[in-house]
Amino acid sequence: MADSKTPDIVYTKVDEAPELASASLLPIIQTFAAAAGVSVGTKDISLAGRIISTFPEALTEDQRITDDLAVLGELVKTPEANVIKLPNISASVPQLVAAVKELQAQGYALPDYPYEPETEEEKAVRAKYDTIKGSAVNPVLREGNSDRRAAIAVKKYAQSNPHRMGEWTADSKTRVASMSSGDFSSNEVSATLDKAATAKIVLETAGGEIVLKEGVSYPEGTVVDATYMSAKALDAFLAEEIEKTKEEGVLFSLHMKATMMKVSDPIIFGHAVKQWLKPVFDKYGDKMEELGVDPNGGMGSLLDKVSGEPEIMAAIEEVREMRPPMYMVNSDKGITNLHVPSDVIIDASMPALIRDGGKGWGPDNKQHDTNCVIPDNSYAPVYDETIKFFKKNGKLDPATAGTVQNIGLMAQKAEEYGSHPTTFEIPEGGTVKMILDDGTVLHEHKVEKGDIWRSASARKAPIEDWVNLAIERQKAEGCEAIFWLDEDRAHDAELIKYVKPILEAKGVADKFAIMSPAKATVKTLETITKGENSIAITGNVLRDYLTDLFPILELATSAKMLSIVKLMNGGGLFETGAGGSAPKHVQQLQEENHLRWDSLGEFCALGESLKFLADARSNEKARVLGEGVDVATQGILDHNRSPSRKVGEPDNRDSHYWFARYWAEALAAQSKDTEIAAHFAPIAKALAEGEAAIVGELAAAQGSAADLGGYYHTDPEKTASVMRPSETLNKIIG
Numbered sequence: 073m074a075d076s077k078t079p080d081i082v083y084t085k086v087d088e089a090p091e092l093a094s095a096s097l098l099p100i101i102q103t104f105a106a107a108a109g110v111s112v113g114t115k116d117i118s119l120a121g122r123i124i125s126t127f128p129e130a131l132t133e134d135q136r137i138t139d140d141l142a143v144l145g146e147l148v149k150t151p152e153a154n155v156i157k158l159p160n161i162s163a164s165v166p167q168l169v170a171a172v173k174e175l176q177a178q179g180y181a182l183p184d185y186p187y188e189p190e191t192e193e194e195k196a197v198r199a200k201y202d203t204i205k206g207s208a209v210n211p212v213l214r215e216g217n218s219d220r221r222a223a224i225a226v227k228k229y230a231q232s233n234p235h236r237m238g239e240w241t242a243d244s245k246t247r248v249a250s251m252s253s254g255d256f257s258s259n260e261v262s263a264t265l266d267k268a269a270t271a272k273i274v275l276e277t278a279g280g281e282i283v284l285k286e287g288v289s290y291p292e293g294t295v296v297d298a299t300y301m302s303a304k305a306l307d308a309f310l311a312e313e314i315e316k317t318k319e320e321g322v323l324f325s326l327h328m329k330a331t332m333m334k335v336s337d338p339i340i341f342g343h344a345v346k347q348w349l350k351p352v353f354d355k356y357g358d359k360m361e362e363l364g365v366d367p368n369g370g371m372g373s374l375l376d377k378v379s380g381e382p383e384i385m386a387a388i389e390e391v392r393e394m395r396p397p398m399y400m401v402n403s404d405k406g407i408t409n410l411h412v413p414s415d416v417i418i419d420a421s422m423p424a425l426i427r428d429g430g431k432g433w434g435p436d437n438k439q440h441d442t443n444c445v446i447p448d449n450s451y452a453p454v455y456d457e458t459i460k461f462f463k464k465n466g467k468l469d470p471a472t473a474g475t476v477q478n479i480g481l482m483a484q485k486a487e488e489y490g491s492h493p494t495t496f497e498i499p500e501g502g503t504v505k506m507i508l509d510d511g512t513v514l515h516e517h518k519v520e521k522g523d524i525w526r527s528a529s530a531r532k533a534p535i536e537d538w539v540n541l542a543i544e545r546q547k548a549e550g551c552e553a554i555f556w557l558d559e560d561r562a563h564d565a566e567l568i569k570y571v572k573p574i575l576e577a578k579g580v581a582d583k584f585a586i587m588s589p590a591k592a593t594v595k596t597l598e599t600i601t602k603g604e605n606s607i608a609i610t611g612n613v614l615r616d617y618l619t620d621l622f623p624i625l626e627l628a629t630s631a632k633m634l635s636i637v638k639l640m641n642g643g644g645l646f647e648t649g650a651g652g653s654a655p656k657h658v659q660q661l662q663e664e665n666h667l668r669w670d671s672l673g674e675f676c677a678l679g680e681s682l683k684f685l686a687d688a689r690s691n692e693k694a695r696v697l698g699e700g701v702d703v704a705t706q707g708i709l710d711h712n713r714s715p716s717r718k719v720g721e722p723d724n725r726d727s728h729y730w731f732a733r734y735w736a737e738a739l740a741a742q743s744k745d746t747e748i749a750a751h752f753a754p755i756a757k758a759l760a761e762g763e764a765a766i767v768g769e770l771a772a773a774q775g776s777a778a779d780l781g782g783y784y785h786t787d788p789e790k791t792a793s794v795m796r797p798s799e800t801l802n803k804i805i806g
């Protein structure tokens with residue numbers, strides 16, 4: 073049971089742009105929901121909140137806060153759960169360290185992040201910080217599988233207002249490079265457990281056995297994989313691609329998911345930093361280690377650490393001159409792809425590059441063809457095929473393209489995204505064995521020092537739930553539906569053993585195809601090019617990748633997606649959009665007080681959450697409110713009330729005014745509930761009469777720098793005054 077203090081709807085407190093948007097939108101939601109007796113409260117899952125709640129012993133009584141993530145982690149396992157989840161930061165080490173510094177400066181006596189913990193105390197601090205790092209929130213809350221799609225109104229809007237797409241030409245030199253051997257894809261083995269088991273993972277070396285992990289327990293029917301990436305193969309591949317990029321005269325770029333793959337991918341990123349600066353590491357490696365350089369943290373912190381060493385700085389400059397130009401995150405500020413591991417995140421970065429006709433930004437602040445290096449070949453073929461498709465057929469036309477929905481296997485830390493506790497950088501050569509409690513050696517690999525070994529798993533109940541969710545969705549849509557599974561891949565072959573019998577038992581096998589990700593990509597692109605729709609039924613990683621890729625091509629952004637997590641124990645988790653927390657938007661707000669964040673994802677999630685509440689609690693007033701949200705969202709689209717990108721034009725705050733107004737008007741106009749209609753009629757009237765004043769007050773706020781009192785831990789009052797600058801609107805909302 074949820075505790076008695078849990079509000080009817082939990083709206084998460086997060087970071088960056090969506091949190092700023094909440095400062096304006098949440099008061100509107102709370103006021104409106106109260107009219108249906110629905111309470112909307114917050115739980116703090118922000119990076120700063122997570123840090124503060126993890127170190128109570130270091131803080132004063134009034135600085136301490138509860139561990140809301142733990143509370144939510146329990147709530148999502150109950151049928152009462154109704155959570156609106158906004159995107160939060162999945163912190164890389166540089167982001168975590170920056171957040172700790174900011175909090176320390178605000179008077180929080182937090183321990184420094186120990187880069188190389190030595191004492192027991194430092195190790196304990198580091199272990200605590202490690203729980204906050206990377207994608208530490210989503211896997212806890214996602215106790216269900218994923219259903220992401222564009223609402224019909226949103227798709228129709230995109231078709232009648234198509235966004236600009238970059239041109240694709242047959243002679244584009246943009247391509248995807250990925251490893252042909254020695255990677256996770258080539259080394260994967262997989263097995264389904266016929267009984268519950270507990271495993272230990274050991275490394276047998278010449279000097280004896282090293283226990284990497286013990287007591288990993290799996291229920292019966294779990295699909296357990298193991299694989300590794302060879303460090304030598306990775307280095308050879310990176311060195312070769314750096315050279316090839318130079319010969320081809322394109323930009324070098326590296327795309328990975330250091331946030332969700334928080335153990336493996338920062339290490340791979342570190343290999344890229346070391347290969348890029350190889351001559352420098354060869355000559356000054358020991359000195360740099362003494363200076364505390366951590367290549368996995370990126371070039372930004374590396375440069376900071378060596379800035380007082382003119383010889384090393386000169387060597388770095390020399391290497392830069394012989395390297396190809398690099399793909400830039402911000403060419404004005406000299407921030408490259410290798411600056412921090414969290415700037416270029418594959419799910420968003422690859423689609424944006426593809427939308428722009430295969431062009432990335434170079435150091436000269438111009439767009440160029442790009443070599444997109446994606447070391448592991450498991451999912452790289454999706455981008456490779458997409459790029460080849462557009463080179464051959466030209467860009468997609470958003471005015472006529474059909475849509476791709478996604479049903480993603482996600483629950484209970486499914487697959488690679490749940491693998492960080494069982495991922496290891498191998499300390500010395502030997503054999504890794506995964507041994508079950510009955511003595512069975514489930515998997516084994518010969519490995520060398522530095523290889524990255526990992527085991528991922530997917531449980532039976534979530535797999536079955538996922539297949540059933542796919543069947544329901546296909547029935548509702550009646551369109552093409554493809555399981556993106558490769559019968560020649562070890563893990564996928566095990567999943568197919570679950571999928572086929574369920575489809576057959578339900579008599580729907582003829583409605584579904586099963587295709588490798590490469591083939592499914594081509595088929596799906598052909599389908600949407602014809603204006604037809606497709607459902608991509610995928611594992612967890614492709615859930616993430618495809619729910620940015622197709623929305624970014626079809627709608628320009630994944631922020632407008634409907635993103636529902638049907639919790640396996642009956643509750644509802646409504647994610648807002650399919651994208652992230654848009655750091656660039658915060659920068660713009662701080663510089664010129666314009667927030668271009670689009671809250672359409674929040675609007676879509678709110679409508680679903682209220683209707684879910686109506687069903688779960690038989691609250692018909694909540695249904696009326698939810699239906700009103702749908703009308704308001706339609707109004708935002710019909711009247712082009714979404715935020716503009718440029719200062720001086722309507723922004724996020726204006727869109728919230730219009731949302732409130734359309735919502736109030738819809739509630740006043742409906743006849744299902746006369747009490748609600750009577751309550752909202754004067755509010756609708758006041759909002760309409762106040763239009764000129766409100767729009768004027770919002771416009772007047774823009775143009776100069778805005779002070780939020782922090783970045784990771786903003787000052788609530790300062791934020792409210794920035795985000796709610798219209799006195800007229802504030803009076804009406806109360």
Ligand SMILES: NC(=O)C1=CN([C@@H]2O[C@H](COP(=O)(O)OP(=O)(O)OC[C@H]3O[C@@H](n4cnc5c(N)ncnc54)[C@H](OP(=O)(O)O)[C@@H]3O)[C@@H](O)[C@H]2O)C=CC1
Pocket residue numbers: 158159160161162163210331414415416417420421629630631649650651652653654655656657668669670671673
């Ligand atoms: N569910 C979650 O909790 C997720 C969290 N993240 C986290 O978010 C952070 C940033 O990730 P990143 O990969 O850069 O992806 P983002 O989705 O935050 O940003 C990519 C770009 O997408 C556009 N965009 C995204 N959301 C909106 C919106 N609501 N309105 C308008 N435009 C939008 C912006 O483009 P433009 O700049 O052109 O306006 C933005 O710069 C990271 O810390 C990451 O870990 C990422 C994905 C999901």
Ligand SMILES: O=C(O)CCC(=O)C(=O)O
Pocket residue numbers: 162206207208210211331332419615616619650651
């Ligand atoms: O949890 C994260 O770090 C990112 C999640 C994400 O990108 C997604 O779910 O689409």
Ligand SMILES: [Mg+2]
Pocket residue numbers: 419420616617620650651
């Ligand atoms: Mg994503």
